[in-house]
Amino acid sequence: MNNEFQEKLHLYKEGKLTPKEMIEIEEEIDRFIAIQDYLDNDEKKFFEELKQQIPIQQKEKNKNTRIIKRKVNLRILTLTTITGLCIGTLIIALYILASNITTSLFELDHKEAYVERATIVQLTEIFHPQYDSHRSGVQKLPFAKQNFVVSLQNFLGNTLIDESSISIRYNFGKPKKLQGSTKELQLLPIDDPSWIDNPEYSLLSGFDPLQNAPSGTKAKIFVGFNRALTPQQIKKNFMNPLNIDFNDITPLVTIDSKYIIANASYYQFTPVFPYDANNAEQLEDKPLKLSQYENMDNQAHQESLIGNLNLIKNNKRLLQIMYYQDMFEDINIDAIINQVENEGVEYIGMYISADSKELLKLKDNPYIHFITVENIVIW
Structure with a gap:
């Protein structure tokens, strides 16, 4: 707004302008108001758009944050699972390796186990003559443990009268303990x-x-x-x-x-x-x-x-x-x-x-x- 317009506006307010000058100044005032309204509307529109853009950006930001957290959690879970599997696999591998080493060093091999099983069968037939001992076997267990099992059957003709078993646990190639049997076996009495x-x-x-x-x-x-x-x-x-x-x-x-x-x-x-x-x-x-x-x-x-x-x-x-x-x-x-x-x-x-x-x-x-x-x- 220049000085000339300001002077005319001052004279307009005092009523000292000619009718023609008054019309001109009023037109200028209307033009100024129109420009001001336009600027006000444009500013409102800008702020409205700005308001609308702020939640969208925040939503995108929150969405990105959740995606990042999900990826981090998934990565942590994956690493934890892989670590657990690796540790479990390592423990199993060490267990198997230790068992195999112990077994190879201390367990009775197939030849020794054959003779030991035959010995148990022979002793069973000596001390339990009322039974037949035709079935026997060896069960291998981890860490140089073996179960020697002898089945005892008392047949008369084709009739099975009675049956039992003897199972002996061997640790590191030596007899350790008698396992459970189907019934208590007694030696033949000789009280009198x-x-x-x-x-x-x-x-x-x-x-x-x-x-x-x-x-x-x-x-x-x-x-x-x-x-x-x-x-x-x-x-x-x-x-x-x-x-x-x-x-x-x-x-x-x-x-x-x-x-x-x-x-x-x-x-x-x-x-x-x-x-x-x-x-x-x-x-x-x-x-x-x-x-x-x-x-x-x-x-x-x-x-x-x-x-x-x-x-x-x-x-x-x-x-x-x-x-x-x-x-x-x-x-x-x-x-x-x-x-x-x-x-x-x-x-x-x-x-x-x-x-x-x-x-x-x-x-x-x-x-x-x-x-x-x-x-x-x-x-």
């Missing part, structure tokens, strides 16, 4: 061994269940002799009259009048790994010896018992784990072996499985002190 040498001890009433049994039944009996008998005497006085073979009987001996055991065939036991060519020579005589043993040869039974006694002597710790802590601690097994070497094998009794009525033929046998019927089943 006087019947072996006492001719007045007799209990022939044990034949009564056989007389009352119907035809077509099979029985398993325990026979106690009135004096110790050699293998050949058993064959002559028991096996031949009943027309049975070795598979139907289990002769029993005593150890120091404290244990009754079976003289399980040592020729079926393998003290070395049989599939190693270096061991072939040690096993080549076994088939012949086994045949002689099953034919009740005195010499074969003597050698079998000596082998079993040595097996017991060399595995006292294993037997103490299988049964009780001080087993055989007070028995001189070497002295018993010397006695067998000098005097041979003499049995004090045996299990017999045969037809119930056929077993009645033993009623007049002069070598029987007593019998007890263990089981009777239909064929």
Whole structure:
């Protein structure tokens, strides 16, 4: 606004302008007002746009912040997961590596495990003659641990009378403890061994269940002799009259009048790994010896018992784990072996499985002190 316009505006306010000048100044004033209104409207529009833009920018900013946070959290979660997986994998790898190293250094290898399993089976047949021990195995566990399992089955004919098992845990190649079994296994009792040498001890009433049994039944009996008998005497006085073979009987001996055991065939036991060519020579005589043993040869039974006694002597710790802590601690097994070497094998009794009525033929046998019927089943 120049000075001339200001002077005219002043004169306009005082009413000193001509009508023409008044019209001109009013037109100028209207033009100024129009310009001012335009500027005011433009400014309002600008501020409105500015107001509208501010929330949008803030929203975009908040959205970007959430996206960044989500990416950071996802990255942290991913890194944590990967770290956890790496640590877990490392722990598992170290566990497996440590287990493999321990196993390779201390565990029984397949050859040693084969012989150890065979030893447990043989001892089981010696101390549990009422059972068959045809099934056994080895379960491998981490860190040089192994479970040796022997299944025990009491069959009469085709009937399963009873079954159990023995499971022994080995740690670092040594027997550690007896695992749970299907039932408590007891050794054969010998609380009163006087019947072996006492001719007045007799209990022939044990034949009564056989007389009352119907035809077509099979029985398993325990026979106690009135004096110790050699293998050949058993064959002559028991096996031949009943027309049975070795598979139907289990002769029993005593150890120091404290244990009754079976003289399980040592020729079926393998003290070395049989599939190693270096061991072939040690096993080549076994088939012949086994045949002689099953034919009740005195010499074969003597050698079998000596082998079993040595097996017991060399595995006292294993037997103490299988049964009780001080087993055989007070028995001189070497002295018993010397006695067998000098005097041979003499049995004090045996299990017999045969037809119930056929077993009645033993009623007049002069070598029987007593019998007890263990089981009777239909064929």
